[in-house]
């Protein structure tokens with residue numbers, strides 16, 4: 170009846186867990202959400218102050234200070250340490266900063282190698298809430314306009330259904346070799362290899378056996394291969410002057426895909442359209458679950474630039490982080506090649522409950538619909554009591570209605586307890602099977618493994634931790650139910 174579901178859309182995760190309170194140690198839904206809320210309050214206060222209509226400006230000012238204090242306190246509690254790697258040359262990175270300066274970029278960031286993440290952006294002064302850490306003029310943003318101006322456009326626009334993103338990808342494959350390119354410094358500073366899940370080799374893929382990430386990576390690789398075969402060989406054959414075959418190999422196509430997936434940012438232009446762009450210098454900002462910068466994707470029409478303002482303070486010398494979006498570890502591994510530090514609320518294991526008609530004993534009245542549910546690490550829940558067990562209420566309710574003839578209530582009657590036991594046993598057996606499929610991570614070999622095997626093992630360890638928390642919660646729930654059943658039986662016999 171219960172089986173693992175396929176990939177889930179991420180907005181669904183927020184809706185699904187929207188009413189589930191998280192860990193007892195925190196009183197907020199997620200770091201990003203809390204920071205958004207506090208910053209919204211701040212901007213409302215600022216609007217009220219600007220309108221000067223408020224009689225009690227002193228009260229507004231006090232409220233503003235209190236909100237800023239809250240943000241500061243919140244930022245202090247969720248600070249990530251960055252270790253700067255001093256002995257690597259940052260010549261190319263300095264070149265691009267100088268190029269940026271000549272092109273009117275304004276920045277309060279410098280670039281350095283940081284442990285575990287390649288290059289990162291470090292604050293060169295204390296940044297307060299609302300300060301702009303980086304401002305990039307649109308004149309140096311790489312967007313579809315550049316393809317339109319290029320000699321490939323007349324050929325590409327004739328291809329049925331080709332997207333602007335694909336055109337840009339093909340444009341960037343050639344432009345990186347153009348020694349007269351306006352973006353030469355930018356292309357020079359890009360990594361030679363991106364090391365995302367799309368470049369995982371056989372051994373790493375084998376490590377992922379039993380996880381959803383295996384399917385995600387195989388699907389993504391298949392899709393890219395098909396796209397290459399469909400498009401590129403024909404372009405090179407028919408227009409070798411515009412698409413020189415030596416720039417359009419399959420390896421270079423993969424490199425360009427990884428570039429766009431890991432560095433492309435969605436930008437809202439002044440015409441209201443969203444376009445995927447490469448943003449020089451901003452591309453050095455790393456992702457965090459506890460980001461400083463959350464809003465950056467809208468062109469400021471007055472300055473025709475993109476402003477990267479901080480939503481929480483970032484001290485001088487601290488790494489300034491961006492939020493790439495609400496992504497699960499599997500998405501981050503596939504398209505970015507890393508797993509962020511901290512508890513990722515988007516790491517869920519989706520489950521599908523099939524319409525159980527037929528495989529359920531006749532005396533039960535099965536629910537008629539099938540549904541996808543999500544389970545995440547039960548340590549993230551603050552309710553482990555009977556009827557909750559740290560598990561998502563929508564999943565429990567769905568299974569209860571499958572096992573019960575009447576809508577069950579949350580009172581510990583013998584009938585309800587019997588339903589609870591069946592529900593927990595269902596979940597337990599599903600996750601025991603999943604744990605068996607995933608198998609052991611060979612921790613001992615991790616140190617000597619290649620980057621992709623290490624990353625695959627790290628991912629698998631997260632999956633095991635989530636499943637193991639679910640199994641523990643089911644076992645302790647079953648124990649509680651057993652005790653309650655004994656209590657009920659004792660009451661019945663004494664009554």
Ligand SMILES: C[S@@+](CC[C@H](N)C(=O)[O-])C[C@H]1O[C@@H](n2cnc3c(N)ncnc32)[C@H](O)[C@@H]1O
Pocket residue numbers: 285286287288289360363431432451452453454455456457504505506507508509510
């Ligand atoms: C937009 S780039 C950021 C700059 C990049 N570190 C570099 O050296 O060019 C995105 C890539 O940075 C790395 N990255 C970003 N955030 C990271 C993090 N929190 N931990 C490890 N790597 C990270 C990943 O390789 C990702 O694909």
